[in-house]
Amino acid sequence: MARFFGTPDGVHVGQLFINRRDLHESFVHAPLQAGISGTRAEGADSIVVSGGYADDEDHGDYLIYTGHGGNDSATRRQIADQSIEAPGNAGLITSFVQGFPVRVIRGPHRDSAYAPTSGYVYAGLFTVTSQWMDRSADGFLIARFRLDRLPEQARLVTRMPAEPDPAFATSTVTRRIRDSAMSRELKAMYGHRCQICETAIPGRDGRSYAEGAHVRPLGRPHLGGDKRENLLCLCPNHHTQLDLGGLVILNDLSIASATTLVPFSELKFRSDHQLAIDNVEYHRGLWTRPPRSTIISTSLHAIS
Amino acid sequence: MARFFGTPDGVHVGQLFINRRDLHESFVHAPLQAGISGTRAEGADSIVVSGGYADDEDHGDYLIYTGHGGNDSATRRQIADQSIEAPGNAGLITSFVQGFPVRVIRGPHRDSAYAPTSGYVYAGLFTVTSQWMDRSADGFLIARFRLDRLPEQARLVTRMPAEPDPAFATSTVTRRIRDSAMSRELKAMYGHRCQICETAIPGRDGRSYAEGAHVRPLGRPHLGGDKRENLLCLCPNHHTQLDLGGLVILNDLSIASATTLVPFSELKFRSDHQLAIDNVEYHRGLWTRPPRSTIISTSLHAIS
Numbered sequence: 001m002a003r004f005f006g007t008p009d010g011v012h013v014g015q016l017f018i019n020r021r022d023l024h025e026s027f028v029h030a031p032l033q034a035g036i037s038g039t040r041a042e043g044a045d046s047i048v049v050s051g052g053y054a055d056d057e058d059h060g061d062y063l064i065y066t067g068h069g070g071n072d073s074a075t076r077r078q079i080a081d082q083s084i085e086a087p088g089n090a091g092l093i094t095s096f097v098q099g100f101p102v103r104v105i106r107g108p109h110r111d112s113a114y115a116p117t118s119g120y121v122y123a124g125l126f127t128v129t130s131q132w133m134d135r136s137a138d139g140f141l142i143a144r145f146r147l148d149r150l151p152e153q154a155r156l157v158t159r160m161p162a163e164p165d166p167a168f169a170t171s172t173v174t175r176r177i178r179d180s181a182m183s184r185e186l187k188a189m190y191g192h193r194c195q196i197c198e199t200a201i202p203g204r205d206g207r208s209y210a211e212g213a214h215v216r217p218l219g220r221p222h223l224g225g226d227k228r229e230n231l232l233c234l235c236p237n238h239h240t241q242l243d244l245g246g247l248v249i250l251n252d253l254s255i256a257s258a259t260t261l262v263p264f265s266e267l268k269f270r271s272d273h274q275l276a277i278d279n280v281e282y283h284r285g286l287w288t289r290p291p292r293s294t295i296i297s298t299s300l301h302a303i304s
Numbered sequence: 305m306a307r308f309f310g311t312p313d314g315v316h317v318g319q320l321f322i323n324r325r326d327l328h329e330s331f332v333h334a335p336l337q338a339g340i341s342g343t344r345a346e347g348a349d350s351i352v353v354s355g356g357y358a359d360d361e362d363h364g365d366y367l368i369y370t371g372h373g374g375n376d377s378a379t380r381r382q383i384a385d386q387s388i389e390a391p392g393n394a395g396l397i398t399s400f401v402q403g404f405p406v407r408v409i410r411g412p413h414r415d416s417a418y419a420p421t422s423g424y425v426y427a428g429l430f431t432v433t434s435q436w437m438d439r440s441a442d443g444f445l446i447a448r449f450r451l452d453r454l455p456e457q458a459r460l461v462t463r464m465p466a467e468p469d470p471a472f473a474t475s476t477v478t479r480r481i482r483d484s485a486m487s488r489e490l491k492a493m494y495g496h497r498c499q500i501c502e503t504a505i506p507g508r509d510g511r512s513y514a515e516g517a518h519v520r521p522l523g524r525p526h527l528g529g530d531k532r533e534n535l536l537c538l539c540p541n542h543h544t545q546l547d548l549g550g551l552v553i554l555n556d557l558s559i560a561s562a563t564t565l566v567p568f569s570e571l572k573f574r575s576d577h578q579l580a581i582d583n584v585e586y587h588r589g590l591w592t593r594p595p596r597s598t599i600i601s602t603s604l605h606a607i608s
Contacts (some may be wrong), residue, residue, distance in 0.1 A: 005485070084509065097507045098488070151455035181309070184402070201541055203401045203548035204562055204591060205388065236540035237505055244507035258508055287508060 003042040005100050006125065013124040016116065017105070023048075023120055029105050036068055038091025043100045047092070047147075048120070050107030051076070055136050055144075058112040063104065063126070064221060066136070067092065067143030078140035084133075089143045096128035097244055102147060125150045130217055131245075132286035146221070180226045183212025186273070187233045194235035195267045196255055201235060213239045215249065216279040229276040232267065245287040249280045258287045307346040309404050310429065317428040320420065321409070327352075327424055333409050340372055342395025347404045351396070351451075352424070354411030355380070359440050359448075362416040367408065367430070368525060370440070371396065371447030382444035388437075393447045400432035401548055406451060429454045434521055435549075436590035450525070484530045487516025490577070491537045498539035499571045500559055505539060517543045519553065520583040533580040536571065549591040553584045562591045 007013075008027040023029040029046045030037045038044025049058060053066035054076045067089035070080035084093060095102055104123040109115035114123075126147035134144045192200040192210035200208035213234040216224030224230050234242065241247045245258050253275065254263035267275075311317075312331040327333040333350040334341045342348025353362060357370035358380045371393035374384035388397060399406055408427040413419035418427075430451035438448045496504040496514035504512035517538045520528030528534050538546065545551045549562050557579065558567035571579075 090509075093507075093509070094511065097511045097513050098491075100488075184309075184404075187402075199541065201544050201548070202550040202561075203397075203545075204550060205394075205397070207398065207401045207548075209401050209544055209548060209550075236544050237503065240505050240513055240540050241507075244505070244511075244513060246506040246508060246513075257506075 003045050005045050011122060013122060015122045017120040023105060028103060028122055034088060036088025036091060039087050040090035040094055043094040043098055044091030044102055046103035048105045048107050051109030058114050060114055062146060062148045065145045065147055070140055078136040078138040081141035082143045084143050092128055092145050093131055096131045099127060101125040101127055101150060182226055182228060183231055186228060186231050187212055190233040194238055195232050196238045196265055197235060199235045211236055211239045213242055215275060216282040228273060230279045248284045251277055307349050309349050315426060317426060319426045321424040327409060332407060332426055338392060340392025340395060343391050344394035344398055347398040347402055348395035348406055350407035352409045352411050355413030362418050364418055366450060366452045369449045369451055374444055382440040382442040385445035386447045388447050396432055396449050397435055400435045403431060405429040405431055486530055486532060487535060490532060490535050491516055493574060494537040498542055499536050500542045500569055501539060503539045515540055515543045517546055519579060520586040532577060534583045552588045555581055
């Protein structure tokens with residue numbers, strides 16, 4: 001059976017489940033032990049947030065979730081680096097890239113105000129809105145995910161066998177970006193032309209479209225600024241690529257693959273616009289953290 | 305002063321205003337008579353929904369709103385065609401293309417359950433999610449807009465002078481499309497390559513991104529189907545262009561400018577995928593309705 005995304009029929013937000021087997025039998029979370037249900041090829045369809053990782057944060061409407069691997073279950077501490085190739089982590093990255101809805105289940109968690117006192121509670125559908133590499137409190141490399149709760153849950157539910165009712169299908173697409181005044185001004189300055197490929201998406205009647213792209217992402221935990229030195233005017237394709245880590249910006253403002261760091265293009269700037277290099281470095285750091293060994297040897301070198 | 309988008313400081317959703325002057329002085333809706341505040345160059349920042357047009361529909365979380373022009377205020381009937389060049393209509397189209405938030409104010413309206421019994425009520429920020437040309441009940445050409453209420457209003461408010469607090473700024477961008485199983489399947493079939501330009505947006509680690517684009521839009525009032533014969537696999541740039549009427553599909557499945565209907569590209573199909581021609585014609589009809597005179601002479605011709 002193909003992996004099932006969405007809320008199963010008969011399950012509602014807030015519903016309680018006795019244990020992991022109950023979740024499994026209700027099609028809410030298939031694995032009996034793993035916190036993430038998913039694979040790289042199919043994406044991840046559900047996660048359990050249950051306090052296994054000291055770095056997890058539950059803010060109700062959004063979560064900062066730590067991937068799996070390298071964790072000592074007895075102490076909740078990291079004892080090794082995580083990898084984005086571990087199946088659950090790779091699955092969540094696929095769900096991020098593809099925009100798949102992820103069922104979130106809260107388990108007992110001593111530090112969370114949202115956790116049930118016992119058993120598990122279905123918290124509804126979330127989407128992965130940000131993914132990056134970080135250092136855990138213990139200094140190891142961890143894969144981090146921000147998940148935001150989807151609004152209008154009832155409408156977003158994917159029914160498994162039935163044809164969706166078109167009367168209740170929303171248009172699902174909210175591509176057009178809600179802009180700040182800063183972003184509108186910048187886009188007008190560039191005549192809605194992408195600073196990478198110089199495309200302006202044509203609308204009707206002489207209108208054109210571009211997007212204001214924040215280099216260091218807005219919102220927790222990144223807290224990038226809605227300022228000109230953190231903004232680019234990009235076409236939707238290059239904006240997507242920037243947000244997915246399909247490209248990074250080097251300090252000379254050329255554009256490179258995040259994997260090879262080989263430049264393939266460059267940003268075109270007007271003379272009255274520039275990016276702050278710390279924003280560029282922050283964005284690059286989301287995908288290209290140096291391995292732990294490098295950092296250790298750097299510190300040792302500094303000490304010696 | 306530049307046009308102001310968003311909710312003014314000190315104004316809250318549900319707030320009552322005595323009359324149009326009160327709205328004007330509270331920076332909620334500047335014009336004292338016109339229903340739409342806006343221009344083509346700047347976009348529209350607010351509208352009043354007050355039952356002036358027989359074809360308006362208020363569904364609470366979304367509205368079907370008729371543009372201005374050609375209306376007889378005594379009878380509420382259309383007596384002439386509307387034009388997308390009228391300033392308010394052109395302003396709303398700009399807000400559609402640019403994704404600007406539009407303040408919605410409800411005035412007295414005898415047919416609406418959401419209207420106040422007297423005075424005006426601020427209904428919050430909406431975005432224009434669809435725009436098309438239609439025939440009014442009286443047979444004249446009208447500009448139609450669907451506006452959807454934005455979720456999480458408090459976070460979306462644009463503060464006029466102050467710097468936005470990055471801790472409260474959400475990431476604002478929800479570009480990634482929430483897919484149906486149908487759409488996921490189609491995108492996988494095309495290897496996430498756009499059916500127009502064959503681009504696949506690269507993510508990290510060998511992943512790629514495309515979007516499932518509905519030709520006849522989902523949701524009211526269009527009610528397009530979430531079916532393979534209504535879906536294309538497109539890159540974000542071409543999806544945007546399709547949604548904005550920057551391109552139309554001709555019946556031979558070539559891609560043309562909506563203005564000139566001159567083909568500039570064509571859709572590439574796999575042998576097991578095709579579009580229903582009525583969906584293609586519906587999409588084209590959103591932007592290219594024949595003028596009224598053509599229709600009349602056609603009917604006369606048919607009769608004679």
